[in-house]
Amino acid sequence: MSVRTRDRLGGRAAVVGIGATEFSKDSGRSELRLAVEAVRAALDDAGLTPGDVDGLVTFTMDTSPEITVAQAAGMGELSFFSRVHYGGGAACATVQQAALAVAAGVADVVVCYRAFNERSGRRFGSGVQRREPSAEGAALGWALPFGLLTPASWVAMAAQRYLHTYGLTAEAFGQVAVVDRKHAATNPAAYFHGRPITLADHAASRRIVEPLRLLDCCQETDGGQALVVTSVERARDLPHPPAVIVAAAQGAGRAQEQMTSFYRDDLTGLPEMGVVARQLWRTSGLTPAGIDVGILYDHFTPFVLTQLEEFGFCEQGEAADFVAAERLPLNTHGGQLGEAYLHGMNGVAEGVRQLRGSSVNQVPGAGRVLVTAGTGVPTSGLILGSDDRG
Numbered sequence: 001m002s003v004r005t006r007d008r009l010g011g012r013a014a015v016v017g018i019g020a021t022e023f024s025k026d027s028g029r030s031e032l033r034l035a036v037e038a039v040r041a042a043l044d045d046a047g048l049t050p051g052d053v054d055g056l057v058t059f060t061m062d063t064s065p066e067i068t069v070a071q072a073a074g075m076g077e078l079s080f081f082s083r084v085h086y087g088g089g090a091a092c093a094t095v096q097q098a099a100l101a102v103a104a105g106v107a108d109v110v111v112c113y114r115a116f117n118e119r120s121g122r123r124f125g126s127g128v129q130r131r132e133p134s135a136e137g138a139a140l141g142w143a144l145p146f147g148l149l150t151p152a153s154w155v156a157m158a159a160q161r162y163l164h165t166y167g168l169t170a171e172a173f174g175q176v177a178v179v180d181r182k183h184a185a186t187n188p189a190a191y192f193h194g195r196p197i198t199l200a201d202h203a204a205s206r207r208i209v210e211p212l213r214l215l216d217c218c219q220e221t222d223g224g225q226a227l228v229v230t231s232v233e234r235a236r237d238l239p240h241p242p243a244v245i246v247a248a249a250q251g252a253g254r255a256q257e258q259m260t261s262f263y264r265d266d267l268t269g270l271p272e273m274g275v276v277a278r279q280l281w282r283t284s285g286l287t288p289a290g291i292d293v294g295i296l297y298d299h300f301t302p303f304v305l306t307q308l309e310e311f312g313f314c315e316q317g318e319a320a321d322f323v324a325a326e327r328l329p330l331n332t333h334g335g336q337l338g339e340a341y342l343h344g345m346n347g348v349a350e351g352v353r354q355l356r357g358s359s360v361n362q363v364p365g366a367g368r369v370l371v372t373a374g375t376g377v378p379t380s381g382l383i384l385g386s387d388d389r390g
Contacts, residue, residue: 017046184338
């Protein structure tokens with residue numbers, strides 16, 4: 001049974017530092033070096049030193065272990081280290097883990113990081129290759145023999161059903177791509193800086209897996225991103241206004257699989273994100289009307305639409321019109337379609353920038369930001385807010 005009560009984590013920790021490498025297609029250096037560069041940049045941004053850090057959190061899909069990053073970055077003793085599973089679904093959960101450690105007094109300063117050569121090295125978009133046998137991977141045995149070999153093919157199944165159910169065309173997905181690329185075009189850090197697209201461009205892009213086209217799919221990126229989390233009290237003495245963790249949640253739905261949850265009664269939603277949404281609203285006391293900016297995980301455009309519907313910003317089947325009308329500022333950094341694919345960690349950083357007032361596409365008066373993690377997998381989400389007591 002899902003959590004049905006307001007949790008006590010909200011308001012006890014904050015993101016106080018953000019740092020990243022450049023985003024590229026060929027970094028020319030190791031993933032460890034990318035991680036350390038991002039971590040040091042985040043600490044510099046927070047006005048802290050490696051010696052202040054006593055906790056690290058990353059993803060299970062990471063080649064740079066916490067103790068190795070600590071050594072390479074010049075940190076000392078660690079009292080907390082943790083990893084979160086399920087690929088991009090871990091992005092916001094790394095911050096949740098850090099906040100839990102800080103709130104419990106297990107650690108004082110926790111750094112969350114993600115770094116990979118996802119274009120020049122391992123390419124997740126290439127699909128299942130040389131997978132070790134596991135109970136977790138057994139579910140793929142029901143999909144791979146029928147040609148569902150890549151993330152795009154897994155998402156295409158749900159995307160096709162969504163279009164059929166609501167009588168839509170693939171232009172619905174194009175609305176997301178256009179908005180993301182519009183914001184990327186004005187973001188100097190984005191790979192697609194200066195390159196907006198139109199719906200016609202989306203429709204003309206080559207087919208990947210019906211109904212998905214190239215411009216429905218996120219990038220493959222080399223780079224690193226890190227975030228620094230500490231208590232709200234300590235945050236008030238640091239250089240930047242804190243991005244308070246108002247609420248944080250993880251979620252897995254019934255009949256949950258990794259990207260292949262095809263045996264549910266309905267393929268048009270994201271039940272795991274529904275679990276996250278209910279807990280975020282419950283803990284924060286907010287509703288969709290209270291959110292100023294949405295940073296929604298966009299590895300594939302269809303799942304941005306279903307996230308908006310799961311969170312209650314609009315009715316089912318109406319998200320494309322919601323996006324087209326720009327009723328909510330969305331992925332103001334350009335998202336993973338336009339800025340970079342860093343498993344959603346760059347999205348958390350953009351949420352922090354919005355609250356600081358330093359985004360290149362700043363939303364005036366932004367005080368509450370919703371950030372989500374990977375979709376189609378067990379996932380996570382955050383509501384970040386300004387420090388109302390600061």
